[in-house]
Amino acid sequence: MTHLRQGFGGQGFSTQALFFCVVFLGAAVPARAQSSPELRAHHITINAGLLWSGGYDVGTATAQLRGNGSGPSAPPFTLFTANSRLKSTIAPEIRVGVALTPRLAIEGGASFSSPSIGVAISADAEAPPQELAGEELQQYVFDGGVTWQLPVSTGPRLALFVSGGGGYLRQLHEERTLGETGQVYYTGAGARYWLRGGHGTTKALGLRGDVRVNFRRQGIDFEDKMRTYPRFSVFLFVGL
Amino acid sequence: MTRLLAATAALLLTVGSSSSLAYLKLGALVNGHVIDATWQQQPIGYFIANRDSNGVTANDLRGAVERATNTWASVGFASVRFSYQGMTTAPPEGTDGRNTIGFLDRADLDRVLGATSFMIDATTGAIYEADVFFNTRFAFSVAPGGQADRVDLESVALHELGHLLGLGHSAIGETEGTAGTGRRVLGSGSVMFPLALSAGATADRVLQADDIAGISDLYPGAGSLMETGGIVGRVTKNGQGVNGAHVVAFNPETGVLIGNFTLTPAGEFVIARLPPGPYLLRAEPVDDVSPDSFFPTPVDVDFRVTYASRMVVAPRGGSSNSIEIQVLPK
Numbered sequence: 001m002t003h004l005r006q007g008f009g010g011q012g013f014s015t016q017a018l019f020f021c022v023v024f025l026g027a028a029v030p031a032r033a034q035s036s037p038e039l040r041a042h043h044i045t046i047n048a049g050l051l052w053s054g055g056y057d058v059g060t061a062t063a064q065l066r067g068n069g070s071g072p073s074a075p076p077f078t079l080f081t082a083n084s085r086l087k088s089t090i091a092p093e094i095r096v097g098v099a100l101t102p103r104l105a106i107e108g109g110a111s112f113s114s115p116s117i118g119v120a121i122s123a124d125a126e127a128p129p130q131e132l133a134g135e136e137l138q139q140y141v142f143d144g145g146v147t148w149q150l151p152v153s154t155g156p157r158l159a160l161f162v163s164g165g166g167g168y169l170r171q172l173h174e175e176r177t178l179g180e181t182g183q184v185y186y187t188g189a190g191a192r193y194w195l196r197g198g199h200g201t202t203k204a205l206g207l208r209g210d211v212r213v214n215f216r217r218q219g220i221d222f223e224d225k226m227r228t229y230p231r232f233s234v235f236l237f238v239g240l
Numbered sequence: 241m242t243r244l245l246a247a248t249a250a251l252l253l254t255v256g257s258s259s260s261l262a263y264l265k266l267g268a269l270v271n272g273h274v275i276d277a278t279w280q281q282q283p284i285g286y287f288i289a290n291r292d293s294n295g296v297t298a299n300d301l302r303g304a305v306e307r308a309t310n311t312w313a314s315v316g317f318a319s320v321r322f323s324y325q326g327m328t329t330a331p332p333e334g335t336d337g338r339n340t341i342g343f344l345d346r347a348d349l350d351r352v353l354g355a356t357s358f359m360i361d362a363t364t365g366a367i368y369e370a371d372v373f374f375n376t377r378f379a380f381s382v383a384p385g386g387q388a389d390r391v392d393l394e395s396v397a398l399h400e401l402g403h404l405l406g407l408g409h410s411a412i413g414e415t416e417g418t419a420g421t422g423r424r425v426l427g428s429g430s431v432m433f434p435l436a437l438s439a440g441a442t443a444d445r446v447l448q449a450d451d452i453a454g455i456s457d458l459y460p461g462a463g464s465l466m467e468t469g470g471i472v473g474r475v476t477k478n479g480q481g482v483n484g485a486h487v488v489a490f491n492p493e494t495g496v497l498i499g500n501f502t503l504t505p506a507g508e509f510v511i512a513r514l515p516p517g518p519y520l521l522r523a524e525p526v527d528d529v530s531p532d533s534f535f536p537t538p539v540d541v542d543f544r545v546t547y548a549s550r551m552v553v554a555p556r557g558g559s560s561n562s563i564e565i566q567v568l569p570k
Contacts, residue, residue: 065413068425079497079522082490082520125414126524127544134550135553175560178553178555
């Protein structure tokens with residue numbers, strides 16, 4: 001890796017920072033597997049951390065009255081319109097993975113969050129537009145997926161991976177009196193940074209960051225549409 | 241044109257609430273308490289008065305009433321049955337032990353399309369006779385697609401049969417003033433809204449969610465209690481209960497609109513028989529129609545339209561925790 005540092009004139013860029021730049025520019029670097037850390041095949045890794053899940057719309061609904069006109073139907077009369085949005089949230093998450101090979105791992109995760117649904121009221125002939133606090137949900141996600149470590153040179157402590165998977169979504173309305181279920185699918189990428197281990201038989205300890213695009217079907221949604229939203233997470237991981 | 245909620249005088253008939261506070265229903269004052277006025281024996285037999293009116297025959301009326309009775313009887317979560325007993329020469333008024341439906345010339349009620357009168361057992365609340373008249377001062381129609389400049393008879397029959405079953409008026413509707421002292425319906429969310437749609441309209445042949453919830457509350461059918469939920473709460477102004485506020489529950493997932501009133505001095509309301517799910521609540525004063533159409537005593541209409549701060553869930557087979565909607569004076 002020394003030649004890369006030299007290429008930047010020794011201005012203090014770390015190898016890891018340089019690697020991020022290269023990856024996000026989409027330029028592949030020749031594999032240098034011998035210098036990158038790897039998961040220990042057939043061993044378990046436990047990840048515990050926090051996630052940030054972006055907000056997304058859950059539907060616009062218009063309260064309509066039957067209009068007054070001849071025949072069986074007439075243009076409806078709008079009483080008001082409600083635009084509902086699930087707000088962003090931060091929540092704890094735990095993931096447990098098993099490395100099938102040094103690069104390929106399967107993992108399962110669980111998270112619990114309490115996002116709120118905000119409601120924007122508009123088009124009410126008798127009241128001004130307004131934002132309602134909405135209600136607070138309880139949301140559980142159980143998912144499973146794979147991570148695959150990219151065969152690119154990242155230095156002795158950093159490794160990048162891509163991920164994908166799907167899971168079960170359970171959302172409970174406030175007061176826990178009504179629940180909705182749905183599915184979450186995701187694709188993303190991330191990085192693991194080994195503070196210890198990553199080579200040989202030393203048990204691993206490190207940091208992990210994930211960036212995902214989540215696709216949510218069903219669950220609480222007033223239009224029953226697929227919703228897309230970003231999700232970031234950071235973990236401390238321990239290899240067993 | 242008003243569809244009058246009529247009551248036979250001196251029968252202690254009142255518009256009020258049952259002990260559950262649910263829906264505006266006809267009630268009988270028994271020992272100081274208002275209890276639901278309901279039919280305790282079914283099917284409810286009825287006769288058709290053998291009189292034509294302005295091009296509509298008694299047989300046409302029979303057909304329109306039969307369609308309306310079938311509509312009420314088809315509500316899944318309610319248990320209502322009617323039985324046609326035949327034609328009669330008796331007018332649809334007076335006390336004869338028969339439920340009579342027919343045309344009647346009521347020149348004194350020049351804004352009333354039809355009305356329902358009752359005989360109620362003042363000790364039990366049981367309805368044992370009811371008559372429905374349609375005012376011959378108006379031109380009715382039984383044309384399948386409606387008829388311009390004529391009022392759809394089936395629609396009015398469906399509304400009046402709602403009264404005959406014990407339902408009061410619903411306030412889910414918006415109106416505007418017209419020249420003179422009248423009001424015109426802009427939109428209606430219930431067959432039991434007190435003002436009729438314009439002549440030619442046939443939309444009121446179809447029961448709305450509000451009507452279905454009301455009749456299911458009055459005559460609950462099998463599974464009704466377990467498959468529906470309720471929302472309870474209070475409407476307050478300056479810390480005091482608001483009596484007579486109209487609260488509408490709107491499910492943004494299904495578009496269902498079901499309403500009820502605060503029916504106590506503490507401003508309490510119950511909206512029952514809701515399809516389970518989350519609801520937005522909107523409290524409004526009863527100012528689209530004269531409050532007289534709903535309440536025998538004055539109610540508070542001096543407050544602004546206000547939404548509950550959060551959505552409320554009607555749980556299956558249960559009721560929400562109480563929510564307070566704080567309104568401000570106009």
